[in-house]
Amino acid sequence: MRLLDVQALDLRLDQLAHRRRTIPEIAESERLRVERKQLESDMITAETQVTDLTREQRKAEADVEQVRSRRTRDEQRLQAGQVGSPKELESLSHEIESLTRRQSDLEDVELDVMERLETAAARHDELRGQYTALEERLAEVDRSRDAAFAGIDAESDQIRRERADTAAGVTDTLLTLYEKLRAQFGGVGAAALHQRRCEGCRMELDASYLTKIASTPDDTVLRCEECGRILVRTLEPGV
Template sequence: MRLSQLAHKRKNLPELAEIQTLEGDLTQQRDLLVAAQTEESDTTREQTKAEQDVDQVRQRAARDQQRLDSGAITSPKDLENLQKEIASLAKRQGDLEDVVLEVMERRESAQERVTELTGRVESVQAKVNDATGRRDAAWAEIDAEADTVRKERALTVADIPADLLKLYDRLREKQGGLGAARLYQRRCEGCRLELDITELNDVRSAPADKVVRCENCSRILVRTPDSGL
């Protein structure tokens, strides 16, 4: 009976449900963190590419300006075209710099999100570790008690006939862990039903070493001075 109670307790520790809930939350937070890290990585590459584009336009504009300032170009038409290109490059550079700023803002937002979610993951993981530690401690305590019960049971059943022990084990398995019950005040404490007069007479007349059983639940009845016989 006690071993069954301990097994049930082991399977239904509140820490088990707590760990399951926390691990679900941990998985969700980790998924969000991975998404944020991916966004941070993507925006980092995007920012690098945008900055390279700005640099290329800036270098080209600088070269054109050098050509303009050198005086090597004397054709009015060529000068006009070069000036238009420099103006176009200036506008292009401004547009690209706006892109860089927009990407930088998104990258900073992603970095903040990564920092926040990293903290959440660490917090939930700490709770999982705490609950796991409490579960393991409870399991160790239950297992230690179960070992003690098994040792005590082994000593108790050492002198019990094999056929009686086999009957008890069969009834215990069939009756939810309780193969024998005390007969108290004419009532079986296994099924909680009172024995009728015929059953009581049979139990009264049975020798002390005879195995008597409850007619209602079939459990072995344990007779004591309080049985009411």
């Protein structure tokens, strides 16, 4: 019966190991990390766009200022009466008109760049906010995961100690066979013989084999004729 106790403890350890591998926080943490990586990429793209548009805005401002300064100088010359001939006066007037149109066009460009920069900066700020919130959520999930790990590990350690104490009452030869069969049969190397049925494979044993079992000494290692697992006799009469 001690071997069945070992088997029960091993199954409990297997269940805890499975639970440790599949706690929801693991999948959630992985999902958030993928999302964070995508956000980081999006932030780099947004930051690059802000940098490029900032440079473009400075150029647009410089272009406008250059045309504005030239136009101001021409207007000052005109107002100061520094133009002598009618032909030069006409030429200067045409140039001022041309500069006025050019300044207007450049100011439109400047305004467009400013609007695009404002949109890009808002997008970058939005992504930073999302990133901050995601980092906080990820930290929370990881703390919950680690707490779950700690609880499972503490329970597993306790069961391992109990298992070691229990296995000390099983012979080395039987324990070695049990471990080998356990690896073969999905974690179940020993099963109870209950109501003429192997609890490992759930098959009912042949009557002649049951008779043979009944006549063997109590310390004989029995094997299920169907699945090969170690059979442990219970207190049921006749087996």
